[in-house]
Amino acid sequence: MIDYLNILLYVQIALCVFCLYRIIRGPSIADRMVGIDIFGIIVVGICAILSITTKRAFILDIGIAWIILSFIGTLTLAKYLSGKKLNE
Amino acid sequence: MRYIALFILAFIFWLLLTFNIDISNIIVGIVASLITAFVFGKYFIKDVIPFLQPQRYFWLIIYLFIFTWECIKANFYVAYLVLHPAMPIKPGIVKVKMGLKTNIAKTMLANSITMTPGTITVDIINDEIYVHWIYVSSEDPEEYSQKISGRFEKYIKKIFE
Amino acid sequence: MEIIGFIFICIGILFNFFGCIGLTRLPDVYNRLQSATKCVTLGTCSILIGVFFHFGFTEAGIKAIIAIPLLFFSATVAAHALVKGAYIFGVKLGDKSVKDDYKDVTKS
Numbered sequence: 001m002i003d004y005l006n007i008l009l010y011v012q013i014a015l016c017v018f019c020l021y022r023i024i025r026g027p028s029i030a031d032r033m034v035g036i037d038i039f040g041i042i043v044v045g046i047c048a049i050l051s052i053t054t055k056r057a058f059i060l061d062i063g064i065a066w067i068i069l070s071f072i073g074t075l076t077l078a079k080y081l082s083g084k085k086l087n088e
Numbered sequence: 089m090r091y092i093a094l095f096i097l098a099f100i101f102w103l104l105l106t107f108n109i110d111i112s113n114i115i116v117g118i119v120a121s122l123i124t125a126f127v128f129g130k131y132f133i134k135d136v137i138p139f140l141q142p143q144r145y146f147w148l149i150i151y152l153f154i155f156t157w158e159c160i161k162a163n164f165y166v167a168y169l170v171l172h173p174a175m176p177i178k179p180g181i182v183k184v185k186m187g188l189k190t191n192i193a194k195t196m197l198a199n200s201i202t203m204t205p206g207t208i209t210v211d212i213i214n215d216e217i218y219v220h221w222i223y224v225s226s227e228d229p230e231e232y233s234q235k236i237s238g239r240f241e242k243y244i245k246k247i248f249e
Numbered sequence: 250m251e252i253i254g255f256i257f258i259c260i261g262i263l264f265n266f267f268g269c270i271g272l273t274r275l276p277d278v279y280n281r282l283q284s285a286t287k288c289v290t291l292g293t294c295s296i297l298i299g300v301f302f303h304f305g306f307t308e309a310g311i312k313a314i315i316a317i318p319l320l321f322f323s324a325t326v327a328a329h330a331l332v333k334g335a336y337i338f339g340v341k342l343g344d345k346s347v348k349d350d351y352k353d354v355t356k357s
Contacts, residue, residue, distance in 0.1 A: 001251060008262055015262075018269035022281070030278045030335035037327055038272060038285045044320065045265060045293045048300045048313065049258065057309035060300070064105075064316050071323035074331065081334030104315055107308040163264055163291050166284050170271040179280055180348030202325040203290070208283050210332050210351055218351045220279050220332060 002053055009049045015042055033077045040070025093136040095125040133192060144247050151243040155200060158239070162204050169206075169222065180224040181210060184217045184233050186241060193248040200240045207236055250302055257299030264292030277343030278335050286328040293320060 019042065022035035047063035098121035106113055138144060169177060188194050198209040198217065206222035219236055226232055271284025297313045297320070304310035342349060 001255065004255065005258070008258060011262055012265065015265055015269045018273050022272050028278065028340055030331070030338060030340050031281065033331060033334075034278060034282050034285060035272070037331060038268070038289050041289050041293050041320070041324060042265065042269075044316070045261065045296045048293075048296050048316075051309060052254075052300060052303055057304075057307075057312065060309055060312040060316065064312065064319065067316065067320050067323055071327055074327040078327070078330035078334035081331075082337040101315075104311055107311055159287075159291060163267075163288055166271065166287055167264070167267040170267055170274060170284055170288075175274070175276075177275070177280060179277075179343060181342070181351045182348060183351075198329065199322065199325045202328055203287060203321075206283060208279070208286070208332055209329050210336060220283070222280060222283050224348055 005049060005053050009046065009053060012042065012045050012049060030081060033074070033081065036077070037070070037074045040066065040073070043070075090132045090134065090136050091125050091129040093139065094129050094132045095121050098124045138248075147243060147246045151240075151247060154239070154243070155203075158204050162206070165206060166222075176223070178223050178225075179221065181218055181220050182224065182232055182236075183229070184219055184236050185229075186215055186217060186237055188215070188241065188245065188249065190249055193244050196248060197237060197240060197244050200244070201236060204236075204240075250305065254299040254302035257302060258296050261292040261295030261299060264288050264295065268292060278340050279332060279342065282328055282331060286324055290320065290324040 016039060019035045019039040023032050023039070026032045026035060044063045044066055047059050047066065051057060051059040051063075099117055102117040102121060103109075103114075106117070169175060186194070186197060188197060194212055198212060201207050201209050201217065201219060208220045210218040210220050212218075217237070221232075221236070224232075225235075265288065268285050268288030271288065272281050275281045275284055294317050297317050300313040301310045304313070336351065
């Protein structure tokens, strides 16, 4: 079971390549931000699978913290896009 | 009142997150929840009485089932669009009217619309939602209002208003 | 129980894959965000449900269940903020677009 999960883990890591393609290639700034947002969610999936393969629960804590941090980061970038000051 | 509600919510969240019932752990949780409630209490929902009515939870459970089903359908639809070689998309931004009053109900409707087939909320102005739709199938406002928000609106009205 | 969890994880990764293909294939920002947000969010939720089935009602399982609503709300709100920001920034709708009601609001 763990072996199959390891293969799935590598598949999930390989999905990051699509996001990186969009971040590097994206024609406008907004495309890059979409890539960054999706990258954050995929990393949460990696954390969840890692917590099974290594049998350690605290990796899920890292996942939860990552959700919140990526959310705040995306909101900040979106605010920058719409041309407002950050304290509005 | 809403300070107390936020305190209870934060304390339950703490207990679930740490998942052990030591006396020291509970004391730390109470202190952290108190600080959270004092700092962020004024941003919490004004009216907490509706939280105590049991029939709202009944409708919430039914709504969750319908919503999950719609969500899965949405995913298969988007997967079909993505894998189709010609990509049959016809995107556009449409204006949808809704009959909801409170802020939390509007937020929930916007979130539900974002997760259902091919629609994503762009903005809410008073009682109109602007929705980006990946396949604009009709030009008639009545028809697409029914298609986009009609399924959820009656449940959300029962749950959050 | 572990088998059910494994199946859920497989479905989740399949949906993540579809979402990432949509991210690279679709023509403009709004459509990319549509495919990416929906598919990747539901895929990751499915992975977390799989983790819950694998661990059962233990510390890790409860944490996975907590992460689902958190992920759900943060993903939808972030997508909404990104769409609005991109529109105000001046990203045009793609060539295939047929309708734009939001134009009048941003001008005034």
